Amino acid sequence: KFFYYPLKPLNALVNLGPFEAVNCVLSMLKEKISPTKHDGSFENWVVSRFGRRLFEIFFKAYSEKLWGITTKELDEDFAAQRIKTLSLLGAVWSAIKGNRGNKHKTLVDQFAYPVGGTGMIYERMAESVEKFGSRVLKNTPVEAVIMDGDTAKAIKLNDGSEQEYDHIISSMPITNLVQRMPDVPAPVMTACKELTFRNTILVYLKVEGKDLFPDNWLYVHSPDLQMGRVTNFCNWVPEILNDTDHTVIVLEYWCYFEDDIWKADEAELVELASKEIRHTGLISDAAISEGKVVRIPRCYPVYKSGYKTHLKPVEEYLSTLENLSVIGRYGAFKYNNQDHSILMGLLAAENITADAKHNLWDINTDYDSYQEESVITSTGLEAK
Numbered sequence: 001k002f003f004y005y006p007l008k009p010l011n012a013l014v015n016l017g018p019f020e021a022v023n024c025v026l027s028m029l030k031e032k033i034s035p036t037k038h039d040g041s042f043e044n045w046v047v048s049r050f051g052r053r054l055f056e057i058f059f060k061a062y063s064e065k066l067w068g069i070t071t072k073e074l075d076e077d078f079a080a081q082r083i084k085t086l087s088l089l090g091a092v093w094s095a096i097k098g099n100r101g102n103k104h105k106t107l108v109d110q111f112a113y114p115v116g117g118t119g120m121i122y123e124r125m126a127e128s129v130e131k132f133g134s135r136v137l138k139n140t141p142v143e144a145v146i147m148d149g150d151t152a153k154a155i156k157l158n159d160g161s162e163q164e165y166d167h168i169i170s171s172m173p174i175t176n177l178v179q180r181m182p183d184v185p186a187p188v189m190t191a192c193k194e195l196t197f198r199n200t201i202l203v204y205l206k207v208e209g210k211d212l213f214p215d216n217w218l219y220v221h222s223p224d225l226q227m228g229r230v231t232n233f234c235n236w237v238p239e240i241l242n243d244t245d246h247t248v249i250v251l252e253y254w255c256y257f258e259d260d261i262w263k264a265d266e267a268e269l270v271e272l273a274s275k276e277i278r279h280t281g282l283i284s285d286a287a288i289s290e291g292k293v294v295r296i297p298r299c300y301p302v303y304k305s306g307y308k309t310h311l312k313p314v315e316e317y318l319s320t321l322e323n324l325s326v327i328g329r330y331g332a333f334k335y336n337n338q339d340h341s342i343l344m345g346l347l348a349a350e351n352i353t354a355d356a357k358h359n360l361w362d363i364n365t366d367y368d369s370y371q372e373e374s375v376i377t378s379t380g381l382e383a384k
Contacts (some may be wrong), residue, residue: 027051042074197298203273209286
């Protein structure tokens, strides 16, 4: 069954059925009368907010698929960051109003997307950097940050060469950064080794057909399917495929390094994705002519219960080092969105060039104070 998000009350009621809808309301009311006690887990946080029935229907299976741990093992910090002030009544009221004027970011039903894909953003960044006389080195993997006591002075590339810099901004996984540094205090190193990331496997399928389904992405809760999300690029902006007669979709799978699916070869993964997308009925009998696999290691910092007790000493240690800033989802172990990570980079630049005192660790924990609300107009970007 397909549930719209943001909510459409009639769609939700029809899909749940009247008895299940009543059960959901009663379950939520029970929490108002006798709330589930918070124990630091994602599960109890969501149950106390929405009731157990809604938790089991809309949160449990998908969250466990994404993180690879039970919702009891997942820290409530994930819910606090991503769901925050969202309530069922607020979501329903937003749906009744047609989402006009809603303030909760998860209820936004429109967004701007570059006609050439999000890569355009980074291409423009590179052009801007080069315009001012600096260099952008691509396909140049960094192995480690070289320290001189408590001061970061250079980076070591995978080819063994070293390059010195006045200041280093690192977006490499924080675990790789710390574990490849010399003379890290033992307690910090021990804490760092407790931090884990989740990997993503993207399986792209070229489907010989158009207008397969109207959604730009679908979140797959069904536990009988391994995939967690399906994206249909044609429905983002039509320019992406330039009026071709095929559709490129991507299925996402999440795993750890030790999982069998991470070790599977490309042919196995394309076969799995083809079988699963066919099973959904989304592509009907359209032929799948090609497949490609992209593996993204360490892309989701895992907010396992107690993760903050491990992150804190690492954060405190890195904050004592001179000429080094860490940013982004990888670098700061923050479940950031793209805009938050770019913001961290901009604020890091202000710290360096203008001696600003931005605390980069606060982004996405108290980032609302940094955010600007903007509207895309026919003449450009208009900030409010």
